[in-house]
Amino acid sequence: MTQRPYVLLSVAMSVDGCIDDATGDRLILSNEADLDRVDEVRAGSDAILVGAGTIRRDNPALLVRSKVRRNRRIAGGLPPSPARVTLTVSGDLDASARFFTAGEGDRLVYVPAGERDRVTGRIGGVAGVEVIGVGGAPGDPPGGPEDRVGLPAVLADLAARGVRRLMVEGGGGVLAEFLAEGLADELDLVVAPLFVGDPEKCKQASDLLLEEHGIYIQPINYPTVAKGTERLRITPSPYHEDGLIDQLAEALLQVWEQLGLPLKEKSLAAE
Numbered sequence: 001m002t003q004r005p006y007v008l009l010s011v012a013m014s015v016d017g018c019i020d021d022a023t024g025d026r027l028i029l030s031n032e033a034d035l036d037r038v039d040e041v042r043a044g045s046d047a048i049l050v051g052a053g054t055i056r057r058d059n060p061a062l063l064v065r066s067k068v069r070r071n072r073r074i075a076g077g078l079p080p081s082p083a084r085v086t087l088t089v090s091g092d093l094d095a096s097a098r099f100f101t102a103g104e105g106d107r108l109v110y111v112p113a114g115e116r117d118r119v120t121g122r123i124g125g126v127a128g129v130e131v132i133g134v135g136g137a138p139g140d141p142p143g144g145p146e147d148r149v150g151l152p153a154v155l156a157d158l159a160a161r162g163v164r165r166l167m168v169e170g171g172g173g174v175l176a177e178f179l180a181e182g183l184a185d186e187l188d189l190v191v192a193p194l195f196v197g198d199p200e201k202c203k204q205a206s207d208l209l210l211e212e213h214g215i216y217i218q219p220i221n222y223p224t225v226a227k228g229t230e231r232l233r234i235t236p237s238p239y240h241e242d243g244l245i246d247q248l249a250e251a252l253l254q255v256w257e258q259l260g261l262p263l264k265e266k267s268l269a270a271e
């Protein structure tokens with residue numbers, strides 16, 4: 001049996017199952033107490049892995065924040081923070097991302113073997129960064145399994161480098177792969193008391209009502225209302241007689257179905 005590290009998946013999600021929202025800003029799902037808990041888990045790990053998507057979207061440093069914990073690691077003969085690990089096929093990573101530039105320690109980038117030279121040319125020059133080719137070969141046809149990095153091969157390589165405990169901090173794609181392949185030993189799931197909603201669908205609903213039904217209803221999104229409480233503002237007047245109200249109800253029903261929005265008796269967003 002191939003040796004592999006103990007794998008702990010760490011994720012925070014909202015009550016409606018989102019790990020991020022559709023805005024440009026990073027969605028904060030942790031409070032200070034949870035960040036401190038995550039810091040303790042980081043400090044107890046030999047390596048932290050995130051997908052390239054998380055580096056592009058969140059630009060995380062993935063370092064141990066507490067000085068006490070960093071000193072504890074140093075006293076135990078370890079680097080102040082665990083090694084940082086990512087996976088990519090595209091190599092679409094910015095060498096100035098905090099993953100590469102913040103703190104010290106090893107940064108390991110796993111790519112399909114056929115992509116190694118190309119990705120090394122892009123980010124391999126940064127001190128402490130090693131691009132590791134896994135499986136596949138230059139010239140392999142695209143679309144095959146060798147197009148991706150095999151997680152068992154990554155885990156075996158990490159084990160050979162002395163990683164006994166690996167923390168996987170996202171994002172959704174990578175977490176799903178570890179779960180689907182049965183390679184997770186522990187799942188730390190934090191559910192934040194927050195409802196994300198969907199600002200993009202709110203805008204789409206408004207657009208569809210105008211384009212397909214000739215009805216203008218204003219979408220109200222953040223920052224006018226809090227994130228997770230996006231809504232359509234319906235402004236009835238004495239001129240809106242029964243026929244128009246029926247027409248609106250029918251149009252709303254069609255748009256709701258088109259966008260796959262839930263039809264609930266009472267919307268959380270209306271609270």
Ligand SMILES: NC(=O)c1ccc[n+]([C@@H]2O[C@H](COP(=O)([O-])OP(=O)(O)OC[C@H]3O[C@@H](n4cnc5c(N)ncnc54)[C@H](OP(=O)(O)O)[C@@H]3O)[C@@H](O)[C@H]2O)c1
Pocket residue numbers: 010011012013018019020026027029050051052053054055057058087088089090091092110111112147148149150151169170171172173174175177
């Ligand atoms: N709430 C939380 O706890 C939490 C934590 C972390 C992240 N997030 C959120 O998660 C989102 C990012 O998730 P995501 O699913 O888009 O991205 P992701 O899982 O971070 O990364 C996916 C990318 O990683 C690379 N990759 C994954 N598996 C691979 C494999 N087997 N072989 C080679 N490359 C592989 C590919 O990169 P290339 O495209 O470069 O080929 C792929 O596009 C962000 O919105 C972030 O905010 C939430």
